Amino acid sequence: xxxxxxxxxxxxxxxxxxxxxxxxxxxxxxxxxxxxxxxxxxxxxxxxxxxxxxxxxxxxxxxxxxxxxxxxxxxxxxxxxxxxxxxxxxxxxxxxxxxxxxxxxxxxxxxxxxxxxxxxxxxxxxxxxxxxxxxxxxxxxxxxxxxxxxxxxxxxxxxxxxxxxxxxxxxxxxxxxxxxxxxxxxxxxxxxxxxxxxxxxxxxxxxxxxxxxxxxxxxxxxxxxxxxxxxxxxxxxxxxxxxxxxxxxxxxxxxxxxxx
Amino acid sequence: xxxxxxxxxxxxxxxxxxxxxxxxxxxxxxxxxxxxxxxxxxxxxxxxxxxxxxxxxxxxxxxxxxxxxxxxxxxxxxxxxxxxxxxxxxxxxxxxxxxxxxxxxxxxxxxxxxxxxxxxxxxxxxxxxxxxxxxxxxxxxxxxxxxxxxxxxxxxxxxxxxxxxxxxxxxxxxxxxxxxxxxxxxxxxxxxxxxxxxxxxxxxxxxxxxxxxxxxxxxxxxxxxxxxxxxxxxxxxxxxxxxxxxxxxxxxxxxxxxxxxxxxxxxxxxxxxxxxxxxxxxxxxxxxxxxxxxxxxx
Numbered sequence: 001x002x003x004x005x006x007x008x009x010x011x012x013x014x015x016x017x018x019x020x021x022x023x024x025x026x027x028x029x030x031x032x033x034x035x036x037x038x039x040x041x042x043x044x045x046x047x048x049x050x051x052x053x054x055x056x057x058x059x060x061x062x063x064x065x066x067x068x069x070x071x072x073x074x075x076x077x078x079x080x081x082x083x084x085x086x087x088x089x090x091x092x093x094x095x096x097x098x099x100x101x102x103x104x105x106x107x108x109x110x111x112x113x114x115x116x117x118x119x120x121x122x123x124x125x126x127x128x129x130x131x132x133x134x135x136x137x138x139x140x141x142x143x144x145x146x147x148x149x150x151x152x153x154x155x156x157x158x159x160x161x162x163x164x165x166x167x168x169x170x171x172x173x174x175x176x177x178x179x180x181x182x183x184x185x186x187x188x189x190x191x192x193x194x195x196x197x198x199x200x201x202x203x204x205x206x207x208x209x210x211x212x213x214x215x216x217x218x219x220x221x222x223x224x225x226x227x228x229x230x231x232x233x234x235x236x237x238x239x240x241x242x243x244x245x246x247x248x249x250x251x252x253x254x255x256x257x258x259x260x
Numbered sequence: 261x262x263x264x265x266x267x268x269x270x271x272x273x274x275x276x277x278x279x280x281x282x283x284x285x286x287x288x289x290x291x292x293x294x295x296x297x298x299x300x301x302x303x304x305x306x307x308x309x310x311x312x313x314x315x316x317x318x319x320x321x322x323x324x325x326x327x328x329x330x331x332x333x334x335x336x337x338x339x340x341x342x343x344x345x346x347x348x349x350x351x352x353x354x355x356x357x358x359x360x361x362x363x364x365x366x367x368x369x370x371x372x373x374x375x376x377x378x379x380x381x382x383x384x385x386x387x388x389x390x391x392x393x394x395x396x397x398x399x400x401x402x403x404x405x406x407x408x409x410x411x412x413x414x415x416x417x418x419x420x421x422x423x424x425x426x427x428x429x430x431x432x433x434x435x436x437x438x439x440x441x442x443x444x445x446x447x448x449x450x451x452x453x454x455x456x457x458x459x460x461x462x463x464x465x466x467x468x469x470x471x472x473x474x475x476x477x478x479x480x481x482x483x484x485x486x487x488x489x490x491x492x493x494x495x496x497x498x499x500x501x502x503x504x505x506x507x508x509x510x511x512x513x514x515x516x517x518x519x520x521x522x523x524x525x526x527x528x529x530x531x532x533x534x535x536x537x538x539x540x541x542x543x544x545x546x547x548x549x550x551x552x553x554x555x556x557x558x
Contacts, residue, residue: 053459078459083450087551088474097470101461129551149460 001067001152001185003029003052008061009210010047021047023210024061031152032183036196038242039206040253045189048211049155052187053078067152074101074149077184079142081158085130091117092126094141098148116144119181120174136167143174147182154184161191168192172199173227180224193246197221197238198230205242208249215245310556339521347525356510361529363505367427368491375431376487379438380480386439387446388472400439408433409497426498433494434487441483445476478545478552485541489534496530 005027011020021044029035037045050056051063053076067075077098078084085094095113096106104112117126120140122133130138139159146154159175160168172195179186190196196203197219205215221234229235321341327333328340335343351357386393386400412429419425453475457467499508507526514522545555 050455053455055455055458074461076459078456080452080456083452084456086453086456086471086474088477088549089470097457097460097462100457100466100470131551131553145460155459 001031002065003027003153003185004062004064004066005051005058006062006064008051008058008063010044010051010056011059020210022051022058023212025212027204027213029185029187031185033201034179034186034188034199036200036203037187037189037206038191038193038196038203038246039211040208040246040250041191042253043206043209043249044211045206046157048206049157049187049189052076052153053155065153070152072102072150074098074151075153077146077149077151077154079139079146079154079156079159081161084142084159085138085145087130090127090129091122091133091141094130095144095148098145101149113144113148116148117141119147119178120144134167136163136171139163139171140174143171143178147178147184150182151184154186156186156188158189158191160195168195169227169230175199176225193239193242194230194235196242197235198225198227203238203242205245208253217241217245337520339524343521344524344528347521348528351522351525357529360505360507360510361533363503364492364495364499364507365533367423367499367506368430368488368495371427371430371495372434372487372491374427375434375491376438376484378431379435379483379487380442383439383442383483384446384472384476387443387476388468393443397443400436404436404440408494412498421502426495426502429498430491430494434491437486437490438480438483441479441486442476445479445483446472448479449475474549478549481541481545481549484544485537488537488541492530492533492537 005025008022008025008027009020010022011018013019025048037048039045047056051058052065054065057063086097089097092110092113095117096109098116099109099112102109114123114126117123120143122137122140122144125133125137130141133141142159146156160171163171176199188196188199190199198221200219203217203219204213205217206212207214217238219234219238221229221232221238324338325340325342328335328338328343339347348357382396386396408429411432412425415425415428419428449471453471454467457471462470495506496508496511499506500512501508503509507530510526511523514520514526542555545552
């Protein structure tokens with residue numbers, strides 16, 4: 001599968017005018033890589049993700065997503081930081097929702113979902129509702145649902161940002177493990193530079209709004225990776241370079257917020 | 261020492277009458293623990309506060325009874341609760357009360373299905389389609405405050421004096437709380453859920469079935485409870501002026517014959533129906549929206 005953006009811009013109407021969220025985004029993503037997207041708050045990362053998800057259309061430019069014609073694979077999957085698993089479905093139904101695109105009997109969907117619930121270690125909680133689970137467990141459910149349909153493109157919008165630091169490590173490990181088994185093109189939005197360096201094959205840096213991609217940093221860390229690599233000099237090096245690329249815009253953004 | 265040791269997982273509210281509270285829980289914690297609700301999906305323990313309404317009612321009626329017995333208040337206007345309860349008992353055993361309750365409830369139910377059903381459909385549509393909301397909401401807002409009873413003369417002029425006109429008035433009174441709650445219920449669903457459903461390949465119908473309906477259900481149920489009570493109020497109001505049967509007509513005849521204890525008895529019965537509606541909607545909520553927690557509170 002491939003994604004190609006050329007001069008993609010997105011402008012949305014606001015009170016008394018229009019706001020440019022994205023401007024001239026050029027992007028090329030190939031199959032089965034994990035691409036991280038970092039940038040200052042409000043730079044349009046989430047907007048770009050929604051474009052890729054097909055939830056928004058660009059105002060101008062060309063966005064091309066070419067999927068392999070495989071009816072057994074979900075084209076796109078989505079994980080949000082919050083309000084992601086349905087509170088009115090138990091874990092089993094939530095994960096089975098990842099097979100919504102398929103015409104299968106519920107029993108069979110449940111059977112496949114169960115396997116993925118086991119994979120994320122929630123076997124005992126299949127019948128539990130999200131409000132009975134911790135935030136970390138809920139995001140495991142999100143992961144299981146994202147992977148159960150073996151998606152070609154997986155879009156993740158700060159999926160672990162609401163977790164405490166330790167749970168976050170476990171979930172990163174979980175993601176790497178799931179991804180090694182079920183290859184997908186992952187676009188991963190994050191504010192955590194170490195996370196970007198640890199997970200990504202490449203990290204794309206976005207500018208302040210209107211967002212555009214200003215830099216691309218390749219991560220040469222070998223795969224398979226695990227949490228041990230957090231201490232790897234390459235991770236430190238990449239996250240330092242990312243900060244160098246971002247610092248000016250982040251400081252400007254803060255100054256703009258503080259200005260009257 | 262706790263009074264709330266026992267697991268009340270599946271207990272119904274009537275079963276909540278605490279059978280000799282497990283006072284041994286402090287001395288034998290080990291044996292007490294397995295009986296506690298293990299499934300987290302049910303609120304395992306309910307606090308003592310659940311007795312507060314009963315205690316409050318007992319205090320109120322107790323002092324009322326006392327004031328009546330001691331003749332601090334004129335019993336013609338304020339018959340003692342024991343007298344009122346006796347009246348209810350008499351009316352019930354004579355078969356009079358069940359007939360009137362049945363008449364009121366059957367009218368109410370008919371109107372509730374129409375009015376509530378129409379409100380549910382329109383409200384969900386208004387919540388789901390902003391365009392429909394833009395067009396229709398001003399009308400809903402304008403018609404909502406019109407006293408529904410004031411429609412009766414007009415409706416009777418058009419449709420005659422029959423049951424249809426009355427049912428229509430009651431239906432209209434249930435329509436608005438249902439419309440507004442269903443609309444709010446759909447609108448408060450986090451947009452992320454719609455995005456997730458779409459991306460995972462749900463069709464429009466499936467988005468409706470799996471997101472819109474369950475997501476709006478808590479507020480729809482609150483709307484149903486409001487609609488039921490509005491319907492009860494409207495039905496009784498109508499019966500008071502037009503009917504031969506029903507709780508409203510009982511009020512009318514009791515008033516005509518100056519039987520205050522029957523007036524009170526009927527009002528008590530109406531209040532009991534309100535309590536019953538709460539019980540019914542809470543049961544439904546517990547069954548259908550378990551993720552919302554216990555509707556009865558702590």
